[in-house]
Amino acid sequence: MNIPPWAVTVGLVVLIIFGLVWMFGHRTDKSKGADAEESDQREAASVDVKLVNVPLASVDYLLDMIExxxxxxxxxxxxxxxxxxxDLEMTALRAMSRQLGFDFDVSSISSGFAVTRHVHQPV
Structure with a gap:
């Protein structure tokens, strides 16, 4: 079975993001309040409500991988x-970078793509 390189890259990025979510998303029992169990059940119902803090060094590493x-x-x-x-892969990669607060300007040149990283400005 031959797996294309883009699938391996996307898989690695997804694993890294889930690893970061797991590392920084777990709270200790000391940090939970009285109704923490109830709020944990509500948060588990929808993934998009949960925010993850990613260290700046990890953000740069992930953005370098995407670029x-x-x-x-x-x-x-x-x-x-x-x-x-x-096209689908680049759309997914740019969506991940926007979630990290950055975006890329991609333009075509003779040897491939010229990529410029900038801070994402939501519309």
Missing amino acids: NRIHEIGVTYQANGRSYHD
Whole structure:
């Protein structure tokens, strides 16, 4: 079975994010209040309500991984809908970077993509 490199990269990014969620999302019993068990059950019902604090060093590492993957995609990218899976992957990677507070400007150059990182400004 041959797994494409983009699938491996996305899988690793997802594992890292879930690992960070697990590491920084667990509270100790001392930090829980009287009704903590009830609030934990409400938070478990919906994942989007839970926010995770990621250390700045980890944010930079994740953004570097995302930027490197976008560069890799640019090497083999074909325009006009011929790289649909690459378009989907880049959309997912940019969505993850926006959740970390940054975004990328991606432009085409002769050798692939030129990528510029900037702070995400929500509309």
